[in-house]
Amino acid sequence: MKILKPLALAFLLPFTAEVATAYESSSLITEAKVILQKDSLKWDAKLPFDNEVKTGTLKNGFQYYIRKNVEPEKRVTMYLAVKVGSIVETEKELGLAHFLEHMNFNGLKHFPKNELVNYLQKAGVRFGSDLNAYTGFDETVYQLPIPSDDLELLKNGLQVMRDWAQDAMLEDSEINKERGIIMEEMRGSRGAMQRMRDQFLKVLVNGSRYADRLPIGTEEVVMNFDPKVIRQFHQDWYRPDLQSIIVVGDVDPVYIESEIKRLFSDMRVNSKPKERTEYKIDLINKNQFVKVTDPEMTYTIGQVLIKHPEEKVSTVGDYRRSLMEAVYNQMINSRLGELSQSANPPFIQGGIDIGEFMGGLDNLSAFFVAKPGEFEEGFKSLVRELDRVDKFGFTETEFQRAITALNKNNETAYTERSKKKSDSYVNTYLDHFLNDGPALSNEDRYQITKQLLPSLTLKEVEAIGQKYYVDTNRDVVILAPDAEKDKLPDEQTVTTWFADVDKEQLTAYDDKVSDLPMLSKEPVKGSITSEKSIDKINSKEFVLNNGVKVVLKPTTFKNDEILISAFSPGGTSLYPDAEFMSASFAGNLINSSGIGQLNTFELQKYLTGKDVNISPYINERSEGISGSTDKEGLKTAFEMIYGYFTEPRIESDVFQGIMSKQLNMLANRDNDPNFVYSKATMNALYGNNIRRIPYGKEELEKVNQERALEIYKDRFADASDFTFFIVGSITEDEIKPYLENYLAALPTTSRKETPKDLGIYEPAKGKEVVVNKGKEAKANVRLSIYGDYTYNDVENVNMDALEKVLSTRLLERLREEESGVYGTGARAGYSKNPKPRYSIHVSFGTSVDKYQSLIASALDEFKKIKANGPSQVDLDKFKIEEKRQLELSLKENGFWMSQLLSAYQLGEDPTYITRYLNDLDKVTVKSVKDVANKYLKEDRLFKFILLPDAPAK
Structure with a gap:
């Protein structure tokens, strides 16, 4: 679909309270670059390119990447990348890179008018989710995943790529029709965030060209430009020396290469090509401060960005540095996670990341979502943790956990290499073309990471933080509701806060790790009493001695992925309205606490390096378990399942912390037009039914810790009506011991329950x-x-x-x-x-x-x-x-x-x-x-x- 994807501006936009605080540091491994030579690493060596990819450059400068990959089978993903985005636009062209992206769907040489979308839909290609494109500051990218088992469709897919590259028709009538569509796209993005961005963006990009080149453009240009201008833009920039095709999938690379040469070799080459200037953001070597409020903003965000020159990853040493950055990010965010789960967390959410910025810069970015009226405490708490690391560093146990986690990620990626999806390869080669990013083979990435991780030292990781956490080129950004305006600090106050924290008598972090096993006692082994094959879907149904039913479907879709789910009829429907809030929060409160003998922090540390995720839930008509594991983590997964049935807990700190956050998140939500709209919709459909309308302070105060635990225990007291489902890379012989040792040992009361029909239905007559x-x-x-x-x-x-x-x-x-x-x-x-x-x-x-x-x-x-x-x-x-x-x-x-x-x-x-x-x-x-x-x-x-x-x- 002709959608302007989110700009590469995540750091420019506030993190909402709904956004997860954890940073996925594992992705840095896949982006890191190293080289393996004769079992020893040469740190100044350049990184090797993936040897399973066929690449080339035509005489006209057009580049191509081709790789055979059979996941998914009978499919191929094609991307056309153009090194042209909004940054190259002149004042009279603002928004035309994006407009041109739209026009490539509205009439091509071989697909007039809207025939492109129509043709591909007839082949089963979904407009929007499959067929798509985006425009950024520096690039425009078109994507087309299509079936590869139809030769005519495959050829036509390549023809689409060729037409996208240079043969848009750009008819006046189609251009004029598209103006209104782009205006609606622009209109849809308008709101508090857009209004605030317009005020703070120039500061964040140091007054550079990026502030005035948002891809969506301006209404004045979009609605009034002469069609001749976009045709000239197309002629200037859609040229082979700025373009590449990437083809990954279940195809013959030799055939694809021959077709690319046939189709793309005759592309027009400009005799006097327009210079493609590489725009950058200059460091200004001073600190900046910006404070913006808006009446529709629903929460207060504080963000500290410290900018540094970009450090590309192109050698072994670079890759090693990126691994250390990943370790730093993981360790400091683990600490912030503990802080946010305390009984009285200083902020609703917070996170820190060392990574890429834009315009040739990297940065350390720290953010927090403040509790209403408590911005100072949130700000100082975030800075305090940065200072604590700066002064005392990390503990050896924190460091070893982070290394273990990264090593596990590396092992998992390598295990699944033969099941790797084509899209992930495409994105790697896209980054290589656009940014000269790394494109390591699966083998190189695994072997080099495996060798480098043990070489990292704690002192070096701490030095990474000290390098990035400095007091120059630092921006402080505050975004808040208008109602908070008088409570927000000015620049001098914030500078004083930094100094105040620096003077505090901080203590080193105490890394508390438990040596106790998760469960206080081992389950009593049970047995499987009956088995039944479901041959049509290669599955099997087991009944255990306690009545638990298990449905197993072994698969080979992944090399080491096992999904686990379970349900039992009942849910919150069995409890009166007066207890609904306690019942509805029970599952989340249990899931946020520890299990058995381990509290929430001890459990998180215990699970480090284990690919295990098991969570209980209670919804309106059922309760159950959902999660996943690999074979190595099976025992832990079933221990957690058994623990959630027999040794659940709601920790007081967790309860108080969650309730505190929930209350704080309610403070300004009525500022948001979409919330008010949604609430009015629900009221019209369901009146004031507590089970349907958004809850408020009065409803939250009805959540009782003791009653929530009682309800949870009641829901999981009887396993006899639970059905478990296990799907993935596991055989019957491998799973049976876990069924007998854990699921067959679950408690039962042999009660019969059915969910209650609450009679909550929409009115019969509309309005x-x-x-x-x-x-x-x-x-x-x-x-x-x-x-x-x-x-x-x-x-x-x-x-x-x-x-x-x-x-x-x-x-x-x-x-x-x-x-x-x-x-x-x-x-x-x-x-x-x-x-x-x-x-x-x-x-x-x-x-x-x-x-x-x-x-x-x-x-x-x-x-x-x-x-x-x-x-x-x-x-x-x-x-x-x-x-x-x-x-x-x-x-x-x-x-x-x-x-x-x-x-x-x-x-x-x-x-x-x-x-x-x-x-x-x-x-x-x-x-x-x-x-x-x-x-x-x-x-x-x-x-x-x-x-x-x-x-x-």
């Missing part, structure tokens, strides 16, 4: 709800229909077809024909329990003056599909997409886990998926038309509309 909230002149619309449903396999696949064909028509009508939206579509949902119900939703954003006409257009499409059914072409697109996606899904552990879990929860045949294509083939224009008439009921239509603040009277 219109208008919410006025927000400064921006834009409208958001959601059209929703709810009602009773005929739940069966045939009805379900026809409802899926209705969703797809309606989405196609809405996109064509509202976006392509009327240029009124950036994105839209239909979403259909259906459920069997507690009684069969369905919902159909259509959502879009647009301008205030267009929303009513677009609602009318959407409803007109409802009428057309009810009167005529879908076109056969649109129906065929749905069918081929379903078939192509099923080919991929059938080779994913997660898909099978979802299928099995759903079938057993709903009491359905787990082998249905083997018959799905038969039902799919029976879907017709008439059957979809019938479903449309049955469920697109006008009297059940809800119109939820968000408009800007009403004018003051």
Whole structure:
């Protein structure tokens, strides 16, 4: 889909309280660069390029990367990269790099008008999720994953790449239609964050060109540029010396290379090419401060960025340095994680990262989400931890855990190398072309990392932090709601805070590690009492002596991945409204605490270096376990499962910390137009039902620690009605000892339970709800229909077809024909329990003056599909997409886990998926038309509309 992906500006945007604080330092390993020579590492040696990739450069300068990879089978991923983004634009071209990206979908030499999307959809390629592109500051990238088992489609896919490279038609009529679409994309991004970014961005990029070259451009240029300008931009920059194709997948590299030479060798070469200037951000060798507030901001963010010249990773020494940065990031964020889980955390969330910035710079970035009215404490606590490391360093035990974790990541990546997806290779070669990034082979990466990790020393890692944590080229950025404005510090105050913390009598970090085993006692071994094969899906069902049921599906989709899930009927539905909050928080509180003899911090340290993740949950109609492990971690995984049944705990510090954060996150949420809109929607549908509306302070105060633990223990007291599912690289013989030693030992009371029908359903008659909230002149619309449903396999696949064909028509009508939206579509949902119900939703954003006409257009499409059914072409697109996606899904552990879990929860045949294509083939224009008439009921239509603040009277 012609979507402007998020800019490479994560460091410029506040981290929300919903964003995970942990940084994935393991990715630095895959990006690091080293070389192995005769079993010894030469630290000044250049890094080797992946020897399994066929590369070359045509005479015109066009480059290519080709690699055969069979994961997924019968698929190939193609990228076209252009070293041109918004940074090269002149004042009269602002936004045209991005606009040109859009135009490459609106008429090519071999695919006029919208024929490109139409053709690829007929081949099962999804517009938006498969077919896509993005524009950044320095590059534009087009992506096309397609089936490779159809030679004509493969050839045409390469032809698409060739047309993208230089043969956009750029017709006036198509350009003028696209202006409105891009304006809606621009309009959709407007809000508190965009308004604040406009104020702080220039500071962060040191007043450089980047501040005035956001890829989306400006309204003035987008709506008024002469088409001749974009044609000249295309001629200047879409040229072979700035382009590369990357092809990875189940293909013959020799054939692909021959086709690339045939298609791309005749590309136009400019006799006097325009110079491609490399723009950078200069260090200014001084500190900066910026404070921005907005009435719609919902939380207060503090961020400290310390900029440094970029250090490329191109030698063994560089790679070793990047490993040390990864170790530093992991250790300091572990400390912050402990701090945030304390009974009275100093901030809602915080994190620190040494990594890439932009414009030729690296940086140390530290951020925190402040508790309302407590910015100083949050700021000082973050700085205090940086100072603590600076003064005392890390402990040896912290260091060894970090090394262990990185080593585990390296081993896991190597184990799964034969199952590595093509997309991951494509991204590596894309970085190599665009940024001269590393492209190591799997073998080199593994062997070199394995040799380098033991060579790292604690003193060197501490020196990395001391190098980055300095008091020059430091920016302090504060983003906050208007209501916090008077409580925020000025620059001098912040400077004083740095000095105050520096003078504090800090103490060294105490790394508390327990030597106790997780469980206080070993389970009493049970037995398997019966077995039943489910041959159609190569699965087996076991019943244990305590009544626990286990469904096993061994697979070879991954070399060492085992997914585990379990459920039992019941959930929060069995508890009265007065206890709902305690019941709904119980699973999270247990999951955030320790198990057995280990508290939460001891458990986290115990799990270091183990690829194990097991979590309990309680939802409305069931409770259970979900997670994953590898074979090495199986024992730990089953110990955790047994512990969550028999030795759960809610630690007081964890309880107080979670409740504190939850309360703090409520403080300014009514500033957010989207929250107010969502709340009004839920109120219209469910009144003030505590189980559906967003909870507030009054509801949070009803969460009781003791009662939450009691409810949890009650839900997990009887394992006899639990069904476990195990999917992945495990055999029957390998899993049986764990079933007997742990699952068969789980406690039982042999009670029979069924979830309660709470009677919470949407009103039978629709209505219109208008919410006025927000400064921006834009409208958001959601059209929703709810009602009773005929739940069966045939009805379900026809409802899926209705969703797809309606989405196609809405996109064509509202976006392509009327240029009124950036994105839209239909979403259909259906459920069997507690009684069969369905919902159909259509959502879009647009301008205030267009929303009513677009609602009318959407409803007109409802009428057309009810009167005529879908076109056969649109129906065929749905069918081929379903078939192509099923080919991929059938080779994913997660898909099978979802299928099995759903079938057993709903009491359905787990082998249905083997018959799905038969039902799919029976879907017709008439059957979809019938479903449309049955469920697109006008009297059940809800119109939820968000408009800007009403004018003051």
